[in-house]
Amino acid sequence: MRKGFTRKPQADEPATPVKNYITRSGLERLKDEHRFLLTRERPAVTEVVAWAAGNGDRSDNADYRYGKRRLRQIDGRIRFLTKRIEAAEVVDPEAPRTGQAATRAFFGATVRYANAAGVSRVVSIVGTDEIDLSRNHISWVSPLGRALLKSAAGDSVVLHLPGGTEKLTVLEVRYERIAVEPFREPAGSEASAKGLPRRH
Numbered sequence: 001m002r003k004g005f006t007r008k009p010q011a012d013e014p015a016t017p018v019k020n021y022i023t024r025s026g027l028e029r030l031k032d033e034h035r036f037l038l039t040r041e042r043p044a045v046t047e048v049v050a051w052a053a054g055n056g057d058r059s060d061n062a063d064y065r066y067g068k069r070r071l072r073q074i075d076g077r078i079r080f081l082t083k084r085i086e087a088a089e090v091v092d093p094e095a096p097r098t099g100q101a102a103t104r105a106f107f108g109a110t111v112r113y114a115n116a117a118g119v120s121r122v123v124s125i126v127g128t129d130e131i132d133l134s135r136n137h138i139s140w141v142s143p144l145g146r147a148l149l150k151s152a153a154g155d156s157v158v159l160h161l162p163g164g165t166e167k168l169t170v171l172e173v174r175y176e177r178i179a180v181e182p183f184r185e186p187a188g189s190e191a192s193a194k195g196l197p198r199r200h
Contacts, residue, residue, distance in 0.1 A: 020087040021107045022127035025180040032183035034081040040191035093175050104152045105173045107140050112172040124178045
């Protein structure tokens with residue numbers, strides 16, 4: 001294949017197709033955002049662009065230029081969400097587990113660990129689209145997530161960080177419901193500004 005026909009991945013897409021492990025509520029949040037962008041935000045911005053285009057000279061029309069840029073951003077986000085939803089592989093943290101799957105940390109586990117100073121912390125291992133540090137939700141591909149994967153209570157693991165390594169002791173591994181913050185319509189959205197009714 002000639003070089004002219006190859007393309008680099010866009011900034012909003014992974015370099016190689018990978019499975020998108022995600023919880024059911026995390027997938028619902030992605031679908032809700034996708035639906036909002038397609039059915040409410042994009043039509044509202046398109047209406048603004050059409051109105052601005054009717055105001056004459058487009059080269060000096062800030063509403064038109066901003067609207068076109070916003071449409072490109074929305075379309076990029078829609079493409080990104082579509083790919084993430086298509087690649088989604090739902091893992092239920094509450095599903096019954098047997099053997100090592102019940103006692104070792106895998107995707108969906110909630111892990112309590114302590115550092116060398118004895119300070120303990122609890123984290124839940126979730127998908128890359130569900131990271132929420134305020135809720136202690138970490139990605140399974142983050143340095144901490146990778147260090148904790150496959151560990152069980154009583155294990156010592158090594159966390160590799162840019163500044164060095166840190167030894168952690170796993171105190172508890174459990175599987176329970178992980179509450180993911182639902183998608184909320186942004187306050188500054190064009191759909192909100194126009195007072196469009198919410199569609200479900």
